[in-house]
Amino acid sequence: MENRKVYMNYHNNLLSLEEHIYELVDVVQPNVFRNLFPYDEIPKIAFNDRIVPHNMPESIWITDTTFRDGQQSRAPYTTEQIVTIFDYLHRLGGPNGIIRASEFFLYSKKDRDAVYKCMERGYEFPEVTSWIRASKQDFELVKDLGIKETGILVSCSDYHIFYKMKMTRSQAMEHYLSIVRECLETGVAPRCHLEDITRSDIHGFVIPFCFELMKLGIEYGIPVKIRACDTMGYGVNFAGAVIPRSVQGIIYCLLTHAGVPSEQLEWHGHNDFYKAVTNSTTAWLYGASGVNCSLFGIGERTGNTPLEAMVFEYAQLRGSLDGMDTTVITELAEYFKKEIGYKIPHRTPFVGKNFNVTRAGIHADGLLKNEEIYNIFDTEKFLNRPVLVSVSNTSGLAGIAHWMNTYYKLKGESMLDKTNPLVNKIKLLVDKEYEEGRITVMTDAELIEMINTYKSEYNVDLPNINVTLD
Structure with missing residues (x-):
């Protein structure tokens, strides 16, 4: 305690004590939080009443995963459909680019053709980003296409590290850091997708890992983005809930302990427990600049955070649409119905037949x-x-x-x-x-x-x- 520095926190203009440095805890047995996630019972929401402050960033925005997570749960879109939807997203996001980026697969010729056509549009926003396998060959493909940012899967819970990857935490961390370094060496900005963060050991793995990622970003002069992925929808927005389920607790730890700037942090939610929208809004309120969404919530299992929902959450929080054209939402709903054949449930807010x-x-x-x-x-x-x-x-x-x-x-x-x-x-x-x-x-x-x-x-x-x- 005596060796920790006192410094001025210009966020709140108060003197603060330098935060504790968390080191990797390389456990022998996986910590799967069986007390919170007993598989033969309903998951538990526990509280310790540790409250973190609101920390809304100066700028907040939406990123889109319609062509990535959205395509993992339905028949793939055609190239023409992807380009048309991309045009709609550009109009919806408006001249200020509130819809900041859209991510694409690069696996097939169809996917790459769509990327070419979308990039030919010349839009500043949404920026075309990618999602790739963690391989040197895929990094070169991203570079050849002229894409400046790519997503990389870095699963962070012991469920994945021990049971799926068959590694220890130190092995997983070394593996992930080497992959990110390879990406940085190609000059491409990595976006690290921390899969299953709401079942992970935040202090024992996530914070030390993200701290090392921030150091790599400084070393290469390329910001490393962090996407906190609530893969199973376990996140909760209740004040005083314990991590790893507390959304505000996770965001606070990433900002304060791991040193991730708000503009390099985004939330990716799923709707398994009907909390995708509130959790995404909570991430904004507590310091994440980005929330990752899919049109109409189309995504894995119960789906992602609906993009159209966060458009109206943005307006309610900021008091303005900041140039977004919300009438495009209705045009998109009609396009999905008539051209793609997707049936939107009638009671879906904003886009369902019976919503008003x-x-x-x-x-x-x-x-x-x-x-x-x-x-x-x-x-x-x-x-x-x-x-x-x-x-x-x-x-x-x-x-x-x-x-x-x-x-x-x-x-x-x-x-x-x-x-x-x-x-x-x-x-x-x-x-x-x-x-x-x-x-x-x-x-x-x-x-x-x-x-x-x-x-x-x-x-x-x-x-x-x-x-x-x-």
Whole structure:
């Protein structure tokens, strides 16, 4: 204690005591935290009430793994689809590049063709980065393509080190450092993916390993990035929870003990316990500049942190979209549905078919009077998604007219009011349904079928829309 230096912490302008230097603990038996992760029981969330301070970085951003982790859980995208989605990400991230980077596989010709085409776009953001096997041949491939940064897998829990890699901690650390050194010697910036960090020995392996990584970065003059990967979704955002499950505890340790700067630190979450979004936000709040996401959360098992969710988390934390174009989210959802054939669950926030559709009669009445009562924000402005009210026996003429105007996107003089004969006809048909004992709301497909049947008779010019009962 007496040998530790006192220095000024310019983050909070307080005198601080130099942190303890953690050395590698090379255990004989793996520490798999069986007290927290008993495989034949539900995992435990334990607390020691050690609280770390908020530490929001000056700049925060999103990185994308749609073409890497997102492709590990579904049929591979075509080259054309990848380029189109990349264009959408560029528009969504806006001129300030809030979507900072996107990572790509390089294994196949299709993957490399997509990388070439995306780089030819000449966008500053998202930056094209890669994910490779830890081999000299792959490093050279990254360099030949002109990619400046690549991800490297460095699994950090004893589950992986002992059971998968069949190594000791010291052997794994020596192996990883040699790989990172090879990458640095090619002039490529490594992004070290600390797989399974929420089941790792933070003080006994992660901190000393990351400390050595930071030293390598200084030696080669190339920043080494750290991606903290909550591979199994075990992370929790509760204040005072113990590591390795505490997100804020992990971020604090990496910043304070391992010396990783915020701009070199990002969080990669999975949604196994429904915590991907809150854990990613927590990583921002406690010092990670980056959160790694996938469009619509498509990823391994339960998926990754949804990119579109973090766009709105960013806006809520910063008080501004900082140039992001959120209407692109709706365009992306339509593209995935129509061109890729991906079915987004109807209740998915921001992009699901029913995310801003009100079905309860009393809620619908409130919406008709003032949509702010039951809509989260101006969804028409930010997502080109006007609020919808489902039609039922309580909707009335005004409710049916509102549904038709909204669904068909009728504006100004084209809008229908409750005196319109077609509106009255549809109400009669709806009332008949409920008189015969119906108790559920009318589906879009049923209403459109009614409208298609009678619109010509009542001389109402509406486009033909085919909706399936899905």
